Every structure is written in C-alpha cells, then in structure tokens.
Amino acid sequence: MWLRTLAPTSPPSAGPGALALRRFRRDRxxxxxxxxxxxxxxxLFAAPLYxxxxxxxxxxxxxxxxxxxxxxxxxxxxxxxxxxxxxTWTPKFFLGADENGRDLMVxxxxxxRTSLLIGAGALAxxxxxxxxxxxxxxYYRGRTDAVVSRLLDLVWxxxxxxxxxxxxxxxxxxxxxxxxxxxxAGSKLIPVTVIGLVYVPxxxxxxxxxxxxxxxxRFVEAAxxxxxxxxxxxxxxxxxxxxxTMLVLAPLMFANAVVLESALSFLGAxxxxxxxxxxxxxxxxxxxxxxxxxxxLAPSIALVLVVLSLSGLxxxxxxxxxxxxxxxxxxxxxx
Numbered sequence: 001m002w003l004r005t006l007a008p009t010s011p012p013s014a015g016p017g018a019l020a021l022r023r024f025r026r027d028r029x030x031x032x033x034x035x036x037x038x039x040x041x042x043x044l045f046a047a048p049l050y051x052x053x054x055x056x057x058x059x060x061x062x063x064x065x066x067x068x069x070x071x072x073x074x075x076x077x078x079x080x081x082x083x084x085x086x087x088t089w090t091p092k093f094f095l096g097a098d099e100n101g102r103d104l105m106v107x108x109x110x111x112x113r114t115s116l117l118i119g120a121g122a123l124a125x126x127x128x129x130x131x132x133x134x135x136x137x138x139y140y141r142g143r144t145d146a147v148v149s150r151l152l153d154l155v156w157x158x159x160x161x162x163x164x165x166x167x168x169x170x171x172x173x174x175x176x177x178x179x180x181x182x183x184x185a186g187s188k189l190i191p192v193t194v195i196g197l198v199y200v201p202x203x204x205x206x207x208x209x210x211x212x213x214x215x216x217x218r219f220v221e222a223a224x225x226x227x228x229x230x231x232x233x234x235x236x237x238x239x240x241x242x243x244x245t246m247l248v249l250a251p252l253m254f255a256n257a258v259v260l261e262s263a264l265s266f267l268g269a270x271x272x273x274x275x276x277x278x279x280x281x282x283x284x285x286x287x288x289x290x291x292x293x294x295x296x297l298a299p300s301i302a303l304v305l306v307v308l309s310l311s312g313l314x315x316x317x318x319x320x321x322x323x324x325x326x327x328x329x330x331x332x333x334x335x
Contacts, residue, residue: 021320027316036312055093055094055106057103059102061102068085083292084096087294112278114275116258123254124196125195126200129200135207137204138207139211161263171183210245211242248318258306265278278303281295
C-alpha cells in the first residue's frame, strides 16, 4: 500500500484591510493618540451629564454672589474686585470660574463639543463636494478638469482663515439664502458652511491626482471594455480606491476645521458669544490673562489636545495604510 503525504496547506493570506489593522494595532504611538482622542470625545459629549450630576450647574448659569468652601474656608466665586476664583480641583468649579461666575470646566466641555460638532459637519460638507469634483476632473480630464482645477486653484490661492473670515462676517450681518436653504445671522450653520466650502480644494486636489493615475490602470480599461458607463465606473471602480486617502486625510481635515472654527469664533465671525466654543473661550480668556490666566489656559490646552490627538491618529493611519510610502498624497497645506 502506497502512502501519500499531503503537503501542509498554507493559511489564507490576510487582505489589505486586515494587514493595515494589524500594523495599526502594533503602532503604540497611533494607539496612544487614538485613545487620547477617544477620551476627549467621551469627556466632551458627556458634558451634560457632568454639568447636571457633578458640577450642578449649566454653562450659562451665573454665580456672581455664590461662595464655595475651599480648605474649610468660604470663598467668593467672584471677588468684590471682579476677579473670578481659580481652579478648586473639586467637583464644583474644578477649573475655576469666569468673570460672570460661570463654571469654566462646564463651559470648556460644552465649548469643545460645539467646536467638534461644527468641525464634523464641515468635514462632511467638504467631502460631499470634493469627492464628486475630484472624480469628474480626474476621469473626464480635458475641459472638465480645466474648469474644476481653476476653481480649486482660485480658492486654494487665498489663506483659509482670510476667506473664511470674509465670508462668515458677510453672512453673519444679514444671513444668506443658498437655494432652498436659509442661513440666519448667528446660526451655527454659518461656520459649518464656510469651513466646509473653504476646505474643498484641500481634499479635492490630492483625490483628483489619484483618480488621474487610477484611470490608466488595466481594471478601468477592462470595465470600459465591458460597456460600463462613466458614472457607474467612477462609483464602483474608482471611488473604493480613494478610501485609503480619504481615511488618512479625514483626521487632518477634521483638526484643521476645528482650528479654523476656533479662529473664526475668536475673531467674532463664528459661534456668537456668550455661547461657548474654543474660540469664544480663548478670546474671553485673553482679555483677563493677567489676573485670571486659567481662563486662557484651560480652553487652549483642550484645543491642543484635540488637534494633537487627531494629528497623531492621522499619522498612525498613514503608516498603517501606506507603510512604504505608497500613499503619496499631499496631505493638508498649512494655513
């Protein structure tokens, strides 16, 4: 009887997604930044719970005549000279109070939540316009590419802060009517719309370059040979190949959107005071930095943590998805 030996079967190879996830999980720096961003998100979106159950106040409630107990002594929340109390490191007024006796910790949490929601909405709006423009310009080329590229270059040629401030200031005066949509003066949709449109070139340009390279690949030629129409080809063949680039760019665009919202609010063209946001709180703290430096330090540190965690997360995603530099995209130009 002849005995046949069977060669051991090799395990199925992991797909690109599984390999990228494995590389990301082995990157301690990326995991640390992802954990930091997750912790910041949980803290900011738990603001109502913290305000009601821990601090016992709201972001707009004044405590000008209240007192708190610190080391067994009764201390005014706002002194007779108008100087607010500093950090108490206790549940109430953990980071101190502002000049109106409002709990600074509560206002920083609510302000951070507002800034992140505006940044997320702006990022979604940017992707909504940038992806179709990049697909159309890169696939059709010719006149379509020329028109789209010139429009992107026009917006790209001006600093994002300058364009954002001009448009936001103009709309905040009397509002605006954009087709069926109405933007009322002072609405949070104004910074969402302005930031989302300003950053369209920053996402569309690298995506367009990638589409230009992809359209010459054999799988695109095979799809054309099978009679696939341009719209279906762009959605089913080209768009999935852009996911890696968009995944890396998304955290950076998100961070830039939060920074731009903070800058617009700082200049008075974003979220209207006294509603809290990072920019509103930093502007208020700058005017009291000598006597009450905690009013400036608290929102500034919170903003740095958000931007730092998003930037580190984006860098980790880039290393995981393009370990040999295959992801050759021009990420996001500085402001």
